[in-house]
Amino acid sequence: MPSALINIAYLIAAILFILGLKGLSHPRTAVRGNLLGALGMFIAIVVTLARGNLSFELIFAGIVVGSAIGVFLAVKIQMTAMPQLVAIYNGFGGIASVLVAGAELVNPIGDATLQPLVAIAASGIIGAITFWGSLVAFGKLQGVGVPDQPVRYPGEQLVKILLLGGSIVLGAMVVLNPAEVEMYWIMAGIASILGVLLVIAIGGADMPVVIALLNSYSGLAAAATGFVLSNSVLIIAGSLVGASGLILTNIMCKAMNRSLANVLFGGFGAIPETAGTDDIYAGKVKRTSPEEAAMLLESASRVVIVPGYGMAVAQAQHAVRDLFNFLESKGVEVEFAIHPVAGRMPGHMNVLLAEADIPYDKLIEMDNINPSMTQVDIAIVLGANDVVNPVARTDPKSPIAGMPIIDVDKAKTVIVIKRSLSPGFAGIPNPLFAADNALMLFGDGKKMIQEIVSALKEA
Amino acid sequence: MDFISALTVFALAIFVGFEVITKVPPTLHTPLMSGSNAISGITIVGAIIAAGLSINPALSEYLVLGYPLTNFLGFLAVVFATINAVGGFMVTHRMLEMFKKKD
Numbered sequence: 001m002p003s004a005l006i007n008i009a010y011l012i013a014a015i016l017f018i019l020g021l022k023g024l025s026h027p028r029t030a031v032r033g034n035l036l037g038a039l040g041m042f043i044a045i046v047v048t049l050a051r052g053n054l055s056f057e058l059i060f061a062g063i064v065v066g067s068a069i070g071v072f073l074a075v076k077i078q079m080t081a082m083p084q085l086v087a088i089y090n091g092f093g094g095i096a097s098v099l100v101a102g103a104e105l106v107n108p109i110g111d112a113t114l115q116p117l118v119a120i121a122a123s124g125i126i127g128a129i130t131f132w133g134s135l136v137a138f139g140k141l142q143g144v145g146v147p148d149q150p151v152r153y154p155g156e157q158l159v160k161i162l163l164l165g166g167s168i169v170l171g172a173m174v175v176l177n178p179a180e181v182e183m184y185w186i187m188a189g190i191a192s193i194l195g196v197l198l199v200i201a202i203g204g205a206d207m208p209v210v211i212a213l214l215n216s217y218s219g220l221a222a223a224a225t226g227f228v229l230s231n232s233v234l235i236i237a238g239s240l241v242g243a244s245g246l247i248l249t250n251i252m253c254k255a256m257n258r259s260l261a262n263v264l265f266g267g268f269g270a271i272p273e274t275a276g277t278d279d280i281y282a283g284k285v286k287r288t289s290p291e292e293a294a295m296l297l298e299s300a301s302r303v304v305i306v307p308g309y310g311m312a313v314a315q316a317q318h319a320v321r322d323l324f325n326f327l328e329s330k331g332v333e334v335e336f337a338i339h340p341v342a343g344r345m346p347g348h349m350n351v352l353l354a355e356a357d358i359p360y361d362k363l364i365e366m367d368n369i370n371p372s373m374t375q376v377d378i379a380i381v382l383g384a385n386d387v388v389n390p391v392a393r394t395d396p397k398s399p400i401a402g403m404p405i406i407d408v409d410k411a412k413t414v415i416v417i418k419r420s421l422s423p424g425f426a427g428i429p430n431p432l433f434a435a436d437n438a439l440m441l442f443g444d445g446k447k448m449i450q451e452i453v454s455a456l457k458e459a
Numbered sequence: 460m461d462f463i464s465a466l467t468v469f470a471l472a473i474f475v476g477f478e479v480i481t482k483v484p485p486t487l488h489t490p491l492m493s494g495s496n497a498i499s500g501i502t503i504v505g506a507i508i509a510a511g512l513s514i515n516p517a518l519s520e521y522l523v524l525g526y527p528l529t530n531f532l533g534f535l536a537v538v539f540a541t542i543n544a545v546g547g548f549m550v551t552h553r554m555l556e557m558f559k560k561k562d
Binding site: 026093215222346 | 489534557
């Protein structure tokens with residue numbers, strides 16, 4: 001196939017990717033957008049196969065194996081496990097870039113000018129960090145192999161700087177002396193260690209930021225591979241993904257009022273347990289029962305549910321749907337208030353609630369629901385903690401000071417469904433639990449919601 | 460494509476990305492991540508070329524064994540990139556259907 005034709009096909013693929021992402025601007029057009037993106041990928045693959053000078057055995061073997069694994073994962077994955085899946089996909093994107101750049105380095109007919117060589121080194125470093133960082137993120141989210149808590153040690157930042165410096169030095173050696181291929185793999189190995197150390201130092205609840213950032217890296221790795229091959233569709237697609245990940249990273253950081261550097265290198269792990277828990281809670285926490293909660297809900301006209309990671313852990317989304325349906329059928333206005341960092345990845349709560357058939361126009365963003373919070377009769381906090389902690393507004397010394405929260409404390413009554421009074425990820429007590437208008441419903445999220453629903457139905 | 464052209468494409472694509480993606484509502488952020496993951500599977504283009512490389516255009520001869528190391532690395536890359544592309548688009552589709560059905 002003539003190269004002009006191939007490049008035009010790549011251009012069409014790139015345009016389809018852009019249109020596909022544009023389609024995601026509304027749930028109505030999103031399905032079609034995703035299909036356009038897939039069509040773009042299909043076109044890119046077909047023209048590449050048709051370019052000539054290729055033998056197909058290994059290509060098809062790879063496509064068959066990869067498709068089988070991809071289809072299996074896509075069909076079998078539970079919606080609550082989406083953060084893990086996205087984490088591992090980020091990693092696969094990274095390792096593919098490492099391998100393609102490595103293959104290009106050993107390719108005996110490739111040209112060894114400066115641009116591809118620098119790009120090979122960049123692909124190898126970014127890709128390896130992405131792959132191993134994503135594996136650690138996967139482990140943290142899945143609860144295998146690595147602890148959910150941040151792993152910290154003295155001098156850790158120095159170690160990371162040395163590793164980064166080391167991989168850049170080795171990258172420069174690859175560029176200066178491309179014949180020594182083993183340098184490339186040593187470089188990738190050092191970047192791998194850096195990837196592990198970067199993510200292992202970050203706690204579970206900061207995963208939304210990390211996944212978004214690794215998402216961005218996987219795009220940048222693909223773009224770097226595009227520079228290796230001088231291929232515009234790789235550069236465009238990689239830049240789109242890189243931009244997407246950066247935007248999400250920024251949104252997540254803003255939603256916690258923390259800088260990216262603070263999430264990556266400081267974090268809540270460094271903050272000691274705050275004293276005075278007893279002073280805040282002693283004698284002021286009021287317990288309630290599912291029956292009492294049901295009675296309160298019966299007389300409410302506007303209810304807001306605030307889900308958090310606890311809803312995902314308890315798999316409570318379907319029980320929540322039953323509660324939603326029952327209350328709606330009684331003429332109660334029910335909405336969901338979604339904090340940007342609720343859950344373990346951007347949009348995590350929305351996907352779970354969509355899975356449970358909650359209409360997306362009932363999912364209200366924090367900034368849109370806060371102004372009317374005073375008119376809410378009952379706010380139900382389900383498995384969320386730090387994102388509803390009023391200390392963020394009142395105590396400038398608190399680790400979450402300035403973090404935007406959902407103002408549930410301004411509702412007439414707050415029902416907090418939680419296993420215990422244990423602190424959230426930030427490790428600080430939540431005065432909301434002791435507030436005059438707050439009632440604690442201790443127990444498993446799913447079971448408590450189910451008991452409220454059955455109490456409502458009996459009444 | 461020379462370096463400056465590649466850099467131009469890169470810079471412009473980043474701007475397009477920012478424009479398009481800031482319009483994605485938070486409710487679709489998870490499908491955005493899995494969908495953009497699928498798009499980063501575009502590395503498959505490079506992977507295919509590496510996995511299938513068998514003819515040296517300069518020598519115009521067909522090498523039956525190809526270039527074993529390049530081909531092998533390419534094969535592994537094809538596997539990973541295909542998982543990304545196929546799995547990414549499919550799981551995104553599955554999620555978006557859930558958002559759609561209550562429309």
